């Protein structure tokens with residue numbers, strides 16, 4: 516038995532992997548190391564990580580400067596309770612998030628947690644308690660988009676679309692008013708529905724993934740349309756929550772997807788890319804007016820939420836360094852190069868005679884490129900093409916974990932145009948494969 520096989524066997528004996536069915540055959544690959552945009556497997560194979568390991572990696576794996584920042588921090592302060600104590604990396608990071616990332620003077624406070632789901636939980640609880648603290652006890656209803664994905668904890672699942680992901684828990688999820696994603700065709704009707712929903716005095720918050728619904732097949736929609744919805748909501752003092760867990764930190768071509776909007780949301784949820792993909796960290800950034808409702812010496816207005824590792828110093832140090840790298844002109848140029856490469860490929864793909872038959876839609880924003888494959892079934896995570904696409908690309912040493920019949924690129928910013936060209940080439944080869952399979 517090789518080391519590779521030993522690891523697989525032990526893995527199967529002891530580990531329960533996320534979003535992975537149990538099968539008799541091991542269906543995971545042991546990774547030994549990673550560098551830049553590549554993963555190196557235990558058997559020596561080199562795999563291009565074109566989805567930034569579930570959208571977390573920004574500057575490439577094992578970035579030496581971030582590794583060094585964590586090492587330096589670990590020698591000084593690895594962790595400390597964050598109630599009653601504070602530390603320099605958290606203070607530095609909060610200032611960066613408010614001033615350099617969000618860049619809106621109405622924003623004032625950062626609340627730290629552990630991941631994207633908890634950043635969302637915090638946002639929901641913050642919005643609801645904001646009204647509670649102002650003695651508006653009936654403000655409890657939330658509006659969200661159909662097909663939304665905000666995470667796997669109960670609050671985050673509740674504001675997410677009712678999909679097979681959460682079917683087992685449906686009866687336990689709190690009631691949410693779901694609206695369609697805006698399109699040119701439904702806009703007029705949608706705005707009317709939204710006016711009605713937001714006129715309900717019990718309506719408290721509106722939560723959305725700005726401009727692109729990640730898990731829902733990288734489903735994009737227009738900033739102007741979202742702006743109209745936010746404007747209606749904010750006129751009625753409804754708290755607008757932007758879940759930027761996936762879109763934050765340059766993914767859409769701007770630091771935040773919210774920067775494409777005229778109306779900034781009131782609360783922004785961050786995670787994933789925040790530490791450059793090194794350590795788990797969530798941050799919920801809110802406008803000062805939200806925090807003000809919690810100002811009181813007495814405990815009765817306090818936000819009773821906190822995780823043991825809140826604002827972990829190592830994660831904060833990694834996040835500060837990652838942001839420093841993100842702001843560099845070299846990184847900004849890399850982001851632009853990825854966008855331009857996507858543009859050129861889209862033009863090429865549109866000319867490919869197989870596209871008309873096999874591609875339903877091409878969606879693109881910033882560094883994200885998604886291609887929906889035409890299948891008999893509608894889009895669904897469970898679409899039969901999922902495994903076909905995953906296996907096809909893995910066979911070509913590309914980690915492309917499709918969302919059902921949607922294959923997509925969401926690369927680390929270290930990914931070169933040559934790497935991208937290789938993936939584009941394989942996408943065209945996949946179309947040829949589909950045509951031959953008929």
Ligand SMILES: Cc1ncc(COP(=O)(O)O)c(C=O)c1O
Pocket residue numbers: 630631632633635664665666667724729730758759760761786787
């Ligand atoms: C928009 C959005 N929100 C929240 C989450 C949940 O983040 P986490 O998996 O870190 O809990 C995700 C994860 O994919 C996401 O895409």
